[in-house]
Structures are given as structure tokens and as C-alpha cells.
Amino acid sequence: MRYSRPVRLIFGIIILIAFGWYMAQWMTHSVMSNDVGKTPAQPAAAAPAVEAAPAETTIEAAPVEAAPVEAAPVPSPTSAPTRPEELKAAALGLPAPPAINIHDWQYVLVNGDHPIEPLYYQPETLAYLNMVGDDTDIRTEFDPNRQMVDISIAQPLIDMVQACKAAGLPVYLSSGFRDYGSQQANFDRVCANNGISDGKNAEGNYITMPAGCSEHQTGLCIDITDVYHEIKNDAIAQVPTVQWLAEHCADYGFVLRFPTEKRDITHVMGESWHFRYVGQEAARYMTDNNLCLEEFVDLYSEV
Secondary structure, eight states: OOOOHHHHHHHHHHHHHHHHHHHHHHHHHHHHHHHHHHGGGHHHHTTHHHHTSHHHHHHHHOOTTTTHHHHTTOOOOOOOOOSHHHHHHHHTTOOOOOOOOTTSGGGOOOBTTBOOSSTTOOOSSEEEEOTTOSOOOOBOSOOTTSEEEEGGGHHHHHHHHHHHHHTTOOOEEEEOOOOHHHHHHHHHHHHHHHTOSSSBOTTSOBSSOOTTSOGGGGTOEEEEEOTTOOSOSGGGGGSHHHHHHHHHGGGGTEEEEEOGGGHHHHOBOOEEEEEEEOOHHHHHHHHHTTOOHHHHHHHTSOO
């Protein structure tokens, strides 16, 4: 049976519409399927989270390169000389001297160029000690049979004498404090006995000090020999007692005041029997560095 042309046209339109609808449905499902297919892969799209991964945090937080490496090679700080006496000592190749007040009583310098002040000075309190160390009494009443020193040095002197005796050596305190008048009498006697008038030998060094220029007037020194060698001369340097004292006196705050090798500085002939109290700190420094009192005091003098 044949259809008329209008009928065929309408039928064709219906077919086209149906085909279009079918295609629209197919396309819709295809798009939804593609979207759904990508959903499980979404975490892959979240890759930026990888940029904040712990690896970067570890690198940023690593402190190893910043602090310890730079601090390690830093040398230990050294103490540069700052005190004037340290600078003077360093210039002479000496270690830093003790931090003391050079104007304290135990450092007073008395010699031919530095008379004692006041001229008729006498210690406020004198101690009278047993001359051979048979007792350790410190008496303050006058006793012509005991030796006199400033009471400030009495105990260190007793300690040194007792240590010397404990070493089996005899001790004799030959001469301690002398007042101005006694020193003048001693000066006159020695000058008369040696045919001199200024107290100096042929080399220009004192063998006896003028009154007012003797350490004995300070009461801070003591002549020590032993009971068998009362006369003081060069031979006393070989006496065991004197040798022991020279070796150990710094332990008790004393120094050998007039070493023979320092006479060009002290201007006093060598006196191996003359010991002067300066305190343990100064005595150890002077002894270890071979300094006489003049040299030690000069370190602290103003430039």
C-alpha cells in the first residue's frame, strides 16, 4: 500500500524527532559516565598537598647548618692586660703581677733613695720574740733578751722559724727593729770599723744604711743566722739555715731582701741573712720571677 507524500513527510519528522531524543539521552549518559569515571581520580588532582609534604618542613627546620657549625671554631676568650702593672710586666716578659694596693704597709720601700717617713717612725706595737725559737710566745712588754719586730709580722716569722727548726736547723734572730737613734749608732760604728764615712764600699754599695734609710726601722725585716754564725759576712750564704730560709721564706710571706746579684738595683751589698716581710702573694711572685723589692714596686709606679 502506498502512502501519500504528506503522510511520509510526517512519518519522517517523527523518526527524526525520535532519533534526536535517543541521541540526547545517549549523550547525557555519556557525560555522566565520564564525570563519574573521573571522581575516583580526584585525589590525584589534589597534588598540591604534596607541596606541603613533610620533606620541605624537615629542610626548613634543620638547625644544624645555622648555629653549631659557626660557634665551633670560635677560640676561647683570652684575658688581655688591662691594669697598668700588667702592661708594664708584659713589656718585660713577666706574668701578671698580683692585684694589690702597693700603698699597703707591707710594701713600703725604704732604701738610700727612699727615707722612711716620718723620719723618726716607730711601729705602733712591737712584738718581742724568743731569739732561738725555743718558744712561740708573742710578747708586747719590753724584754732586752728577746728580738723586736712589728707585731704584724710576728706570727708569720714564728711559723717560719718553727718550720726551719723542724727541719733540724738552728735559728738565731740576730737583728730586728732598730729605732732612728740605734741605726745612727750602728752606722757610725760600721763606718769607723771600715774606714768609710758614707756607709758604702769601694763598689759604691751600702754596707750599712744611714739612719732613716734602714728597713730595720720599719720593724718589717729580720736578720737571721744561726747560733753558731752570729757574725754576718759572705760566708753565711753557705750556712744550711740560711739556705733553707732562702728556699722556703716565700711560703711565709718573706723574701731575701738584698740578693748579691741585685746589688746594682738595690745599691746594697749582698745580705744573705736579711729577710723582709711582704706577704705571701707578693713574696711568691717576687721569688718566682727573681725580682727584688725595688723592681716589684716599680711595676706599680705611675708612668
